[in-house]
Amino acid sequence: MSMNRREFLKIAGISTIAGIGGTALAIGLRKGVLDAAQTAPDTGALTGKRWGIAIDMNKLKSEENIKRVTDACHSIHNVPDFSNTKDEVKWIWTETFEHSFPGQEHKFMPEDMKRKPFLLLCNHCDNPACVRVCPTKATFKRKDGIVMQDMHRCIGCRFCMAACPFGARSFNYRDPRTGLNPEKINPEFPTRTKGVVEKCTFCYERLAKGIKPACVEESNGALVFGDLDDPASEIRRILASKYTIRRKPELGTEPNIYYIIGGNDYAVVPEIK
C-alpha cells in the first residue's frame, strides 16, 4: 500500500498539499499523551552543538581501508545493495577528486591524487538546502547539527535530492529488503520502505548510546569526529593545525566534513576523554 501511495503522491503532485495540510492536521489532532517532562536524553549520550568529521585522506591508503569504513556503515544501517548504480542506495561512498571537488583539479596535480577515491558522506551542512525544500519537514536540522531524515514523514517527493549539491541522498526505487541478505540484517535498526529518501544520519542512534559513528570507529583514526563548536575538541585542533578543504564551499551551505589532503606528516592526536 505505502509504496503505491508514495508513487501516487509523487505523480499526482499533491505531496506538497498533503505535507503542509497533513502536518497541520497531525499536529492539530494529536492530543499529547506524553508529558514533555516524561522524556529525556540518554545520560550517556554524546552531546554537541555542531557535529563534524575531519577525514585525513592520507590515512585512507588502501581500498580495504575504505571498504571497511563503508561496509561498517551500510551493514549496521541495513543499507541495501542492488549492485547497480540506478537503484544504488548510499550513505557513505567514494568518488574521484575531480568529482568530489569540481573546479579544484588541475592537470599538474599528482596522479595518485587524481585517482584516489575520496570518502564522501552527508555533509550535515549548517545551511542545508535539503531541509529548506522539504514540504513535510521530514528532513530537518537537529539541535546538535545533524541533518536528520524522519522516514515516517517522508513522502518521497525527492525535492531534497534535487536540492542537495553533494548527491548525499538516495531514493528507494525498490523495496530495500530485497537488496539485503536476510541473515545479515541488523535487527536493531529499521530498514526503510520503497519510496522514501534516505541518507547518512551521523549514527544518531550510536551517539545516543555514547559511541561515535561507525565510520569513525572503523577508520583507524582516519576520520575524526567531534563538535566543531567546541574549541577544545580534537577536530578543532586538527582544523587549526592542518590545511583542509571542503566540498563546494562556494555554495554557502557550510558543509561540516573536512578533508585533509596534503602532507604525510600528520601525527595522531591523542583522544580526548
Added chain:
Amino acid sequence: MATKFTAKPDELSKIDHKPPKKGWMDTPAEFKEHTFCWGAKGKNLNIVDFPNARDWSPAEEDWKLPENWQEIVLEGIKDRLGKYRSFKLFMDICVRCGACADKCHFFIGGGDPKNMPVLRAEILRSIYRKYFTASGKMLGKIAGARELTLDVLKELWYYYYQCTECRRCSVFCPYGIDQAEITMMGRELTNLLGLNTDWISGPVANCYMKGNHLGLEPHTITSSVEFFLDDIETITGIRIKPTFNRKGAEILFVTPSGDLFADPGTYTAMGYLMLFHELGLDYTWSTYASEGGNFGFFTSNEMAKRLNAKIYAEAKRLGVKWIIGGECGHMWRVINQYMDTWNGPADFLEEPVSPITGTKFENAKSTKMVHIAEFTADLIKNGKLKLDPARNDRLKVTWHDSCNTARGMGILDEPRYVLRNVCNHFYEMPEDTIREKTFCCGSGTGLNASENMELRMRGGFPRANAVKYVRDNYGVNMLANICAIDRATLNALMEYWAPDVSVCGLHELVGNALVMTGEKERTQDLRLEPLHGKEAEE
C-alpha cells in the same frame, strides 16, 4: 380579499422593509388581481358532469364550498395516493435541497417564494403529512404538517393555477420529482370541489360537446378552412380541396383547433393544407375529432381521457390506417404519455408508413400517430419536397422548444431539421434556455386567459428575456415553435417584452418555402405580406 391598486397615503412613504418573521405556512395567499383566472361557470361544469358545479369567483371571500369539502379533499387525496405511485412518492421523498427553486419561470419572473416548485409542492405535502403520516399527525408543524383550512385550500388553488406543468423543475430534481404531476393532483382535488377556472372549463365543455375547444361547429370549421383556401389561392394560384369526415381515407389529420381560428396558428394550418396537397396525400380532417389539444388534461385525468377518446373513435369510424398530429404542445404530451394507455389499443389501425417515402415510423407503432414534424422531416430527408428557403429570407428565426414536447416527449431535433431546410437564418437562444432546459411561455395549462395577463407577462419573462437576447444580438424577428398555446400567447409576450418579434408555427415556414407544382410566382407569404418585404418597399 383581492388587492386593488390602491394604497393609503401614509403607506406610500413607508413601505415595510422588514421581511416577516412568519414562515410560509403562516402566510396565507393573497389573491392579487391580474394573477388569477376567473372561476368556472356552473353550466360548463354541468355539461361534463363535474361535481359541485356552480358559478364562483376566486376573488370573493365565500367560495360556496360544499359542507363536507374537507372530507372530499382528503378522500380525494387518499384515492389518488392509491392510484398514482408518482404522487405518493413525490409526497414522501423530497429533501428540500432547493435545486428546483430558481428553475420555475413564475418564480424567476415574479419572485413570489411560493412559486418555487418545492414550496408549491409543500402546500399539498403539508396537508398530506397532517392526515396521512404518523409523524405529521403527532408532531404537527414541526414535521411540516398543516390543518386543511380554508386558507390552505385557497393557497393551494392560487398556486396550483400558477403552475404550467412545464416540468422544468423535474429536470433538475435529483429524484425526478415532477411538480407537474403534483399540480395535476392538486388540480384534480380542486375540481372535486368545482373550483375550476372559466378559461379551462369553457373549452372543456366545448370540446366535449362540439369536438374542439373553441366550440367550432362542423360547418364553421369547413368555412374557416375555406378562408385559408382562398388565401392560398391568392398566394399560389392553386385551389386546394381538402376533405372532411371522409371515410376510407388513409390518414386522419388532427390538429389543435387554435390552428383553425387564431392567428398566427391559422398560417400554420395553411402550411399543413399546402403540404398535404402538394404530396397528394390521401387524408381527411374530422369535425368530430377536431381538437388535438386537451384542456381536460388541466382538470382531471378522467376528463382528459374523455376528450381524448374522440381521436381513436373517429379514426375507427372513418376506417383510416393511421393518424398524423399537428403542431401542439400538451396535445403531444397527452398522445405520447397517455393516449394509448387511456383509449388504446388502436389495433384497428396500421403501423404508420409514410406513403410518400415508405418510411416506417417505428416509434409510433403502438399509438399509430405521427407528429407532423417527424413526417415532414422524413420527407425533406428523402428529398420529396422542393423547397425555396429564400422565401423566408426576411425572417431571422429562433426556435422555442415548447415545454410539453421537449420535456414530455423529446421532439427536439426533428423541427430543427425542418427549420434549417426551410429558412436560411436560424439562431438558437442561449443554451440554458432551450431544449430540455427550455422556458415555458408562462401561459400553459389553461393559464392563457386575459384576466391574468400580469401573471403571464411575469411567467413569460425568462422566455422573453432569452428571445430579447437573440433579437438584440442577431436581429431575430420570428419566434417559431410547434405549440398552439405558444402561438396564441407568445405574441402577447413579445408585444410587451420584445416588440418586433413575431410568432409562427413550423409549418407556416414550410408553407412559405414549399415550391408547389403549378403554382404561380409568389409575391406574398402566407400572411399576405410582400414576400421580399424590404426590397419591395425600396
Added chain:
Amino acid sequence: MRILFSFFAVIALVLSAYAGVKIANLQFLFGVVIPYIAITIFTLGFVYRVLKWGSSPVPFRIPTTCGQQKSLPWIKQNRIENPSSISGVIIRMALEALLFRSLFRNLKTQLKDGKLVYGEAKWLWLAGLAFHWSFLIIFVRHFRLFLQSTPSFIKTIEGLDSFLQVGVPLLYMTDIVLLGSVTYLFLRRVFIPQVKYISLAADYFPLFLIFGIAASGVLMRYFYKVDIVGVKELAMGLVILKPVIPQGIGVIFYIHLFLICLLFAYFPLSKLMHMAGVFLSPTRNMVNNSRMVRHINPWNYPVHVHTYEEYENDFREKMKKAGIPVEKE
C-alpha cells in the same frame, strides 16, 4: 426556531445517552436493546415504506425526457436522457443514483456585472456527492466490526481512505469530507435565503444527527479513545445474537451508537427514504416508449364520452348543409 428545535433535540439525545450510560449504567439498554430495536424499525419500516409505494401502480408512462426522443433512424437519439430501452434506463438511473446527474445539471440564475446569467451551480452537487459517498464508505468501513474476519475489499477501502497516511491513528479522508460536507449542507440551509425559507425542522434534524454521529466518531477515533477490541466484542455479540457488554468502553461510544440507532429508526419515518425512493421515481426509471409499446393502467376504467352519434345528432343539418358526409341521412 426550526433550526434550534432540531439542534436541541440532538443535544438532548446526546445528553440522554450520556446520562443513561454514565449515571444510570444502562449499558445494556444503549448497547443492546436500542440497537436491536433500531435495526428492526429500520429494516421493517424501510420495507413497509417501499411496499406501500409499490402498492400504488404507475398508471402512465411519464418519464421526464431530457433529450432527443427515438424517432427517425437518422436523428440521433439521446439514449440516456430519453431512453427507449431498459439499458438506457439503467444507465440513466445509475448516473442518477451514483453521480447525481440531475443535480450536476443545476444552474443558478444570477446577476453578474449587471447581466443576468445562468451560471453553473455545482456546489450542491459536489457537496451532496461528497456527503453521500463518504457516508457510504464510512458505513462500509464499519463492517470490520461486524464480521469476524474482515473481507479484503473492506481493507482495501480502508487503505484507500487513509491513503495520505496522516496522523495517528491514520486519518480517514472520508471523516473530514463527511464533516465538511454536512457542515456545508447545513450552512447553505442557513445562509441561502430560499433554502432557509423552504427548510423544515425535518431538514435540520437529520443534518444535526449525522453531524453528531460523525463528530462523536471522530472524537472517539482520534481523541477520547475507547477500547476498540471491546467495541468489536460488543458488535460481534449483537450480530451473533449473543449480546455482551464488555467493561470499560468509553461513554463516547454509547453516544455514537445511540445517535446511529436514532438515525436508523428515524430513517423510514422521514425524507431519508429518498434512498429507496430515487429508484422508484417514475419520471426517471421509465422507458420513453409509450408510442411504441402500449403501457397498461391497471385501474383504467371506461368513461363517458360524447359519441359521434350524439354529435351528428346535434349537428346533422348543419353538416349536410356544409357538405360534410353524415352517417344517417
Added chain:
Amino acid sequence: MKIYDGGKIFVGLIIFVGLVTSPFFFNRGKSNIVRDPKAAQMMQSMGLQCVEPKAFMLPNHMQLLDEWRDSVVRKGNRLYKASDGKNYVMSFQNTCMNCHSDKNESCNACHNNLAIKHTCDGCHNSIAVKPYCWDCHIAPKEKKS
C-alpha cells in the same frame, strides 16, 4: 396488498434486506472474541508489564509510539519515564519487541492464553487494522514452536 412492478421491487428489497442482515448471516455459528479478564492480572503477577498500564496501552499504544518516535527522531530524547517512575529506552524495535516478541500469533494469545505472548497481529487482524510499522521496523524472528 397488491404490489405493482412487484418483481423489481422485491428484488430490490431482497438485496436491501440481505445487505442489512448480512452480518447476522455471515457470522452464523461464529464465536465472539474471547477475552480472559484474568490475563492482565496474571501478567502482572508474573512480573511482566508494559511501560504503561494495559487500560492505557490498549487504546493509546499507537499514540504513544508516535510520540516516542517524535521524541527520538526529532528531539533526540531517548529516555522515557513511565507513570510508575521506571525508565525505559524508547525504541519500538528494541524495547517493545523485547516482550512482544511474536507479532503473528492469534488473538487468543494476548487475551486468553496463559502463555503470555503479547502479539500484535492478533488484535490488529480482529479489528482489521493493518499498521505499516513492519514495512521498516524489523519484526522479531518468529519463533516456530
Added chain:
Amino acid sequence: MKLNSLLADKKASILEKWFDVIIESYPPDTSNFLKNQSNRFANPAGSAISQGIENIFDELLRGLNQGNTLQFLDNIVRIRAVQDFTPSQALSFIFPLKRIIREELTVEIAGSQLSDEILALESKIDDLALSAFDIYMKCREKIYEIKANEVKSMTFRLLQMANLINTEGHESDFKGNDKLKIKRGEVKK
C-alpha cells in the same frame, strides 16, 4: 459643477444604497431572498434594475438626455408594472434617491454652497419620477392593448366569417363569441 464631481466620487455607494432600497420594496418574502448581497438574484428583474439605475444615475450627472433616460427607466418600470405592486409602490423607487444623495453628502452639503445645485438635482429627480409615471401608464395600457389584441386575433377569423355565416341561433360558450354580436358590415380589417 462641484456637485457632479462629488456625486461621481460617491457613485458606487449611492447606487448600492439605491439598489437595496429597490430590492427591499419587493414583497417581503421576495426581498428576503434578494437581500443577500453576494447572491442577490434569483430574479432577472434584478438585471434590468441594477443596469438601469446605473445608467439613469449617469444620465442624471450628464443632464438627462430624454431619449436615453426613458429607455433605461423603461427597462425597470416595465418589469415593475407586471409585478405585485400598486402604482405608487411600483414607482416609489425613484424618490429615495434624493434621500440617499443627501445622506451620502451630509458633510459636503453642510460645509459648502451646494444647496442650489442640490435643489436643481432634486427637481431633475422629480422629472424622472414624472417620466416614470408616463412609462408606467404606457406599460399598463400596453397590457390592456395586448389583452384586446389577443381577443381580436383569436376571433379575427370568426369576425371574418361573421360577414358570411349566420350566427343567429348559435349559443356558443366560447368566450370570444361575445364579440360575434357585432353586426354585419362593422367588421373590416
